[in-house]
Amino acid sequence: MIEVADLSKSYGASKAVDGLSFAAPSGRVTGFLGPNGAGKSTTMRMVLGLDHPTGGTALIDGRRYRDFAAPMREVGALLDSGAIHPGMTAAAHLSWLAHAGGIPRRRVAEVLETVGLADAARRAVKGFSLGMRQRLGLAGALLGDPATLILDEPVNGLDPEGVRWIRTLMRGLAAEGRTVFVSSHLMSEMADTADRVVVIGRGRLIADMETDELLRRGSGGHVRVASPHGALLATLLADAGLAVERAEGGAGDGALMVRGAEAARVGDLAARYNITLHELTQHRASLEDVFMELTGDKSDHTFTGTGTAHAAPRPPEAR
Numbered sequence: 001m002i003e004v005a006d007l008s009k010s011y012g013a014s015k016a017v018d019g020l021s022f023a024a025p026s027g028r029v030t031g032f033l034g035p036n037g038a039g040k041s042t043t044m045r046m047v048l049g050l051d052h053p054t055g056g057t058a059l060i061d062g063r064r065y066r067d068f069a070a071p072m073r074e075v076g077a078l079l080d081s082g083a084i085h086p087g088m089t090a091a092a093h094l095s096w097l098a099h100a101g102g103i104p105r106r107r108v109a110e111v112l113e114t115v116g117l118a119d120a121a122r123r124a125v126k127g128f129s130l131g132m133r134q135r136l137g138l139a140g141a142l143l144g145d146p147a148t149l150i151l152d153e154p155v156n157g158l159d160p161e162g163v164r165w166i167r168t169l170m171r172g173l174a175a176e177g178r179t180v181f182v183s184s185h186l187m188s189e190m191a192d193t194a195d196r197v198v199v200i201g202r203g204r205l206i207a208d209m210e211t212d213e214l215l216r217r218g219s220g221g222h223v224r225v226a227s228p229h230g231a232l233l234a235t236l237l238a239d240a241g242l243a244v245e246r247a248e249g250g251a252g253d254g255a256l257m258v259r260g261a262e263a264a265r266v267g268d269l270a271a272r273y274n275i276t277l278h279e280l281t282q283h284r285a286s287l288e289d290v291f292m293e294l295t296g297d298k299s300d301h302t303f304t305g306t307g308t309a310h311a312a313p314r315p316p317e318a319r
């Protein structure tokens with residue numbers, strides 16, 4: 001489990017990370033989302049002890065990274081896959097890492113197999129595509145068989161098959177009880193991969209909750225319901241406190257768009273009054289929609305898993 005409490009990092013007068021608190025639990029994939037420059041990499045670097053916080057703490061399983069005796073066996077990180085020496089072969093790079101981390105050499109072949117690079121083991125890294133470099137970076141992260149994985153934009157450069165592969169890999173690692181903390185700007189990818197999401201903007205927490213819950217919160221989510229008694233149904237739904245609009249593209253049979261309730265509640269209400277339904281569909285907001293809502297210029301709210309939205313004052317320079 002990763003626990004970040006009141007974490008801050010300033011560069012001169014600018015705050016890259018500003019009082020950030022969240023947890024990434026073990027056994028789950030936690031997506032770390034935010035627009036470019038939001039502070040994701042800086043946060044991950046502080047968790048990994050590569051940057052010193054200006055304030056606050058970042059703990060992995062209750063300890064600071066630098067207090068681990070054998071950090072590569074505890075935490076695997078993928079930060080910048082471009083940082084591998086171009087003249088080295090994949091196997092040589094991993095052997096060197098294994099040696100530095102006190103990890104048995106046999107793990108090199110194992111992780112190369114896991115990431116699908118066994119055939120490229122003896123090839124120089126300079127001939128690798130971006131996707132192959134990402135796979136090699138991941139192999140390095142997996143080398144010590146760590147309980148925690150911190151992956152900065154691992155999907156970058158992967159083709160659709162590679163994206164599917166890494167999604168399966170991350171879900172498998174979490175299913176084994178590991179903590180998987182992964183940043184991305186590809187929202188749709190995270191919707192399918194992450195159990196939880198932590199969204200930040202301008203270094204501050206915007207949302208920290210289950211992915212499903214976040215999608216439900218998005219204002220794009222609604223229930224579409226069609227009935228031959230649309231006008232009566234609209235009145236009943238509005239009386240129950242729900243926002244009702246006539247649905248666009250309806251076949252003229254009283255299709256409605258209902259916000260503020262799940263499909264089950266709309267169906268129950270209709271049943272109570274014996275109203276026939278011809279359609280009842282739950283439409284979720286896409287994570288992209290919710291993300292834009294949360295991180296766009298109008299985002300002045302923090303969403304947490306407690307079911308509340310708090311006003312979060314933005315820094316004066318952002319107004």
Ligand SMILES: Nc1ncnc2c1ncn2[C@@H]1O[C@H](COP(=O)(O)OP(=O)(O)OP(=O)(O)O)[C@@H](O)[C@H]1O
Binds near residue numbers: 015016034037040043
């Ligand atoms: N070494 C540094 N010196 C000065 N400013 C920095 C430094 N590192 C990061 N920053 C600034 O801190 C802010 C957060 O950057 P960071 O790279 O953490 O964001 P990010 O969310 O990872 O963005 P991206 O998705 O573009 O990688 C940015 O405004 C960036 O310019």
